[in-house]
Amino acid sequence: MTQHLSGGPVLVVTKELDPAADLVVDELTIRHVPVMRFDMGDFPQTISLSVAHAAAPWAGILADEYRSVRLEEVRAVYYRRPRLPAVSEHMEEPHRSWANEQALAGLLGTLYALPVTWVNRPEADGIASHKPGQLPVAAAHGLRTPRSLITTDPEAVRKFCHQVGGRVICKPLMGGPLEYPDGRRTGVPTHVVDPDAIDDSVSLTAHLFQEWVPKSHEVRLTVVGTEMFAAEIHAGSDAARVDWRSDYDALTYDVCKVPDDVRAGVLGWLEHFRLNFGAFDFAVTPSGDWVMFECNPSGEWSWIQNRTGLPIAAHIADLLAKGRP
Template structure:
């Protein structure tokens, strides 16, 4: 029989449908760790908050119609892109927007004040998620990175392509799908660039150009604390070899090993941003050199666990269950 670990509940703050959070909640349940899972988008319409500050941490109750927790007893927070608080629609403007801002400041501000383990704190997650800030930190910690250009200047883009002297790709600076008027959601894949086709449309927004990295395969490296789970991604189509997200059916997976220099660089990168979790994307060249493309501090990982059997959820749950010493 699993022994109940000492300590209070874990807050799992996420949207309603989240397979990764489901796996973590299951693992916490196995450990007999109490959990309150909620979406901030339900606050304050179907959630109640009442906390008081006297001397040390805030104390009081956060509750929905099914469960409640005393916030001074919380041991850890697992935070995964929840919706923002939303007050009732009947409240007219300008008070509707003002009230939403008050709800966000009250709930998220109170959560920020909890002196507990976070995976990951949202303000740190947001800062670390920007590619322009990621690559210099990676290079400073000894990781290989691709030569890159961010520009709104078509001529600068053409000059970069010619200076690289080989193939170049263009990719989004941040994640997120295109939201179409008919409700469809489509991704924006990485694509190879012909310098002769670069036109004035580059000036419409910021673009990220990178040298093409010849690769034998790619690696999604999921890091939990100091534990690393390397999933090799082998592409079986031309589209997947450029961007594996564009053709999931053409992918095969294997479990890989992390070189010591990559391990040290990744841990230094996470320490720089004060993160306990990160999903890194690497290319591995035919010579075995690992080249870091990016890290998503809130990256998806449930599909990697399902494909490889890597025990990612168990380690996230263990980190949350231990809480802050």
């Protein structure tokens, strides 16, 4: 049987331009860990795969025009939002769509079968990224969460606003920008709801409403394995106080400690979803309570490291270099 080599390469599967992946690759290079970085969107046009299975895990070659690795020697996979495989545009439909599905099943299915550490496995990442599933798990592990409503019913929103008895916000249920035909891309920020302005447009799609949580500041908590890196985010504008992503220029940062009960809840949350990484967003109330809003299992973290000096990339590299679980 082929044995896994602890000194083998790390696969970094991401899009071409990814500052976070760049930082991790740099840290792996410092540790003399071999790396093959690629985007699945280049398979099968400029990436080739040839693997075989007998009694052992899949063994064989994954290669691009610059490098190659033997998959049975891979020690870990860092997976961050790559493009999907794409066959030649010269192939006509319906064969092109069918071939794209075959390419995805062949490449990602083979990678799935590797008995190694993932940050994060994409199927676990996908399940954990859904906000409706996040909040009950957080509450079950002792984390405080805001009262929330998901609905397409305008009357339900009005009742919710009345029950809350204070400010209510509306936010997207999932990430992703608005993409216009002219190529413009804009984010959809969290906004405060005017109860008098609620109308039938609510029925057009699902909406997420939450009670407004009074806060002295917010915290981006980045977790790598069991290591936690917490950064306070202080808003310097009205827009940033509602959604700090809407005004990065108005933000200042400080490093902070994580309360023991929050640490325990976050680790339980990650274990529930089988994740090795998570970027959590918390509000800290004036009385010091931490309230979890959400977690992005593949969230951005490079800007937090650059602003605070927190060694996030180094710990991701350490986790990957360690190899299989």
